[in-house]
Amino acid sequence: xxxxYEDPGTPDDRSGARYxxxxxxxxxxxxxxxxxxxxxxxxxxAATPYLMSRAIDDGLEPGDMSALALWSGALFAVGAxxxxxxxxxxRTMTRVRMDANFxxxxxxxxxxxxxxxxxxxxxxxxxxxxIGVSDVQTVSQSLTVVGPGVGAVVGYLVIALLLVSVSGxxxxxxxxxxxxxxxxxGPLLGRLQGSEKEYRERQGVLTARIGxxxxxxxxxxxxxxxxxxxxxxxxxxVRLREQGYRVGAVTSWVQALxxxxxxxxxxxxxxxxxxLAAQGDITVGQLVSVYGYVAVLVWPVAFxxxxxxxxxxxxxxxxxxxxxxxxxxxADTGTRDAPCxxxxxxxxxxxxxxxxxxxxxxxxxxxxxxxxxxxxxGRYAPSNATxxxxxxxxxxLDQIRARxxxxxxxxxxxxxxxxxxxxxxxxxAGNRATSPHRPAxxxxxxxxLHTAAAEDIVQALPNGLGTSMSAQARNLSGGQRQRIRxxxxxxxxxxxxxxxxxxxxxxxxxxxxVAGRLRAARQGRTTVVTxxxxxxxxxxxxxxxxxxGKVAASGTHRELLDTTPGYRxxxxxxxxxxxx
Numbered sequence: 001x002x003x004x005y006e007d008p009g010t011p012d013d014r015s016g017a018r019y020x021x022x023x024x025x026x027x028x029x030x031x032x033x034x035x036x037x038x039x040x041x042x043x044x045x046a047a048t049p050y051l052m053s054r055a056i057d058d059g060l061e062p063g064d065m066s067a068l069a070l071w072s073g074a075l076f077a078v079g080a081x082x083x084x085x086x087x088x089x090x091r092t093m094t095r096v097r098m099d100a101n102f103x104x105x106x107x108x109x110x111x112x113x114x115x116x117x118x119x120x121x122x123x124x125x126x127x128x129x130x131i132g133v134s135d136v137q138t139v140s141q142s143l144t145v146v147g148p149g150v151g152a153v154v155g156y157l158v159i160a161l162l163l164v165s166v167s168g169x170x171x172x173x174x175x176x177x178x179x180x181x182x183x184x185x186g187p188l189l190g191r192l193q194g195s196e197k198e199y200r201e202r203q204g205v206l207t208a209r210i211g212x213x214x215x216x217x218x219x220x221x222x223x224x225x226x227x228x229x230x231x232x233x234x235x236x237x238v239r240l241r242e243q244g245y246r247v248g249a250v251t252s253w254v255q256a257l258x259x260x261x262x263x264x265x266x267x268x269x270x271x272x273x274x275x276l277a278a279q280g281d282i283t284v285g286q287l288v289s290v291y292g293y294v295a296v297l298v299w300p301v302a303f304x305x306x307x308x309x310x311x312x313x314x315x316x317x318x319x320x321x322x323x324x325x326x327x328x329x330x331a332d333t334g335t336r337d338a339p340c341x342x343x344x345x346x347x348x349x350x351x352x353x354x355x356x357x358x359x360x361x362x363x364x365x366x367x368x369x370x371x372x373x374x375x376x377x378g379r380y381a382p383s384n385a386t387x388x389x390x391x392x393x394x395x396x397l398d399q400i401r402a403r404x405x406x407x408x409x410x411x412x413x414x415x416x417x418x419x420x421x422x423x424x425x426x427x428x429a430g431n432r433a434t435s436p437h438r439p440a441x442x443x444x445x446x447x448x449l450h451t452a453a454a455e456d457i458v459q460a461l462p463n464g465l466g467t468s469m470s471a472q473a474r475n476l477s478g479g480q481r482q483r484i485r486x487x488x489x490x491x492x493x494x495x496x497x498x499x500x501x502x503x504x505x506x507x508x509x510x511x512x513x514v515a516g517r518l519r520a521a522r523q524g525r526t527t528v529v530t531x532x533x534x535x536x537x538x539x540x541x542x543x544x545x546x547x548x549g550k551v552a553a554s555g556t557h558r559e560l561l562d563t564t565p566g567y568r569x570x571x572x573x574x575x576x577x578x579x580x
Contacts, residue, residue: 008106013325016318020139023100024146030096031146037089038151042300044082046159049292051075057285093147101140104321108132115329117380122327131324135317142314149307152300159293166286170273269294332397336390342495342526343388345377351551352544354528359519361537362530363571364546370530372549374498378406404496407489409482409504413473418458419445419465421473422488448491451521453513454483478505496526503536515539532571
């Protein structure tokens with residue numbers, strides 16, 4: 001089974017079928033063992049009726065007790081050995097499925113990491129969640145075909161050969177039975193693929209909507225739109241449920257035929273063999289063996305129908321995985337070097353001009369406008385933004401990531417100790433994209449915690465920086481998480497720091513402390529904050545006020561309060577705060 005740190009290999013993403021075959025070729029020995037155990041187990045199931053017929057014809061009917069004991073002993077030995085084979089088959093196939101599961105998870109997660117910030121623009125959150133929650137499991141389950149599936153084919157052929165020795169007519173009926181079943185079940189499997197595909201796509205859309213609702217529930221409540229969105233979600237849920245019923249209807253028919261057709265098959269063949277025995281064309285022992293062969297035949301036929309069902313679903317899910325793996329990160333077309341000296345950032349689309357070595361604030365009537373400007377200045381969105389005398393998209397991306405850091409106040413916090421959460425060894429993890437900033441030097445972590453006013457968080461935890469934290473630090477309050485995110489951004493000490501609402505969840509007292517310390521800590525470095533907080537704005541060198549995504553006014557916080565009514569109305573919380 002694949003190790004947690006082992007390279008999963010390069011997947012074949014040309015089609016869903018090729019991806020499934022790639023999963024098989026990554027563990028050829030185990031798949032071959034599963035096929036061998038499944039085949040031998042199925043063949044020995046067929047050997048049981050043969051041994052029983054010999055015990056009847058050679059021992060019981062003529063009264064030869066030694067022959068009866070011999071064949072009965074062989075029957076017991078084969079049964080015991082087959083029980084062991086059944087255990088080994090199940091154990092081996094479990095490992096095959098687990099390897100395929102873990103390998104697919106590693107491939108998908110690894111590719112998601114390579115996509116980085118471009119992931120959100122190319123795939124919805126619901127699609128990624130659906131792949132991780134259900135598609136991976138279905139893909140791994142479909143690999144059952146390499147064990148019991150192969151064994152079913154081998155067992156079917158062996159039983160057909162054994163029946164030839166009894167009666168050519170019976171063997172012909174058996175050989176024609178499987179194509180007849182395929183003709184009946186095949187169209188249902190094709191219909192199942194179509195229904196399953198539509199169901200998976202709708203499930204992905206609905207899953208994405210759940211995430212959006214969870215993230216914006218307070219905003220919806222404030223706008224009075226909670227009921228409207230709830231009604232839309234309920235309508236989409238009903239449609240998904242109806243589609244699920246359609247998938248279930250086809251599935252139930254496939255599974256019913258998988259059990260019912262072999263049983264009907266058993267009845268027809270048994271009736272035919274009984275007539276041959278009554279006419280004296282076959283012996284009583286042969287009649288018993290035919291009944292046993294056909295009873296055993298129920299297993300391979302049922303396995304083949306089930307494997308067809310699993311492969312049908314696996315192909316649908318594998319195509320979704322492959323479609324995700326085909327997504328490519330945004331191409332790095334930059335070939336020029338970044339400016340050697342500190343230089344200004346300029347976004348011509350909005351008119352935002354960020355001077356080097358200064359603390360600049362972006363205040364927007366619509367916060368999303370300021371975030372969009374930051375995305376362009378950090379080269380997370382296509383733009384004509386420049387850095388010094390050259391366009392950002394002409395500069396090598398690794399140089400931009402090494403010197404410009406975008407810190408989102410809602411960026412992910414990864415599980416681990418608090419120290420690893422703030423200052424991971426690779427540096428920069430958890431911000432808008434994994435960045436190549438060097439690990440923090442000694443003392444930088446302590447300084448970052450002080451600047452973010454996060455020292456009390458460390459002191460309150462039982463093991464300080466060594467305390468284990470859950471993903472997203474859910475055991476902390478919203479304001480504490482925001483300070484941890486700010487400390488994580490500060491510890492890398494980037495040349496240019498672009499922060500999105502770094503103090504929005506803090507109380508006024510803590511916010512005032514952070515504002516003063518941030519200005520002092522970033523003295524001489526370029527820093528941009530998006531905010532509407534007067535406490536933070538009063539500490540900045542320059543404020544740029546955006547209306548409809550364009551700079552409408554620029555100056556100090558005090559100047560804009562005196563000269564720009566729209567700005568004053570947006571940021572002034574009360575008269576005392578404005579005057580203070």
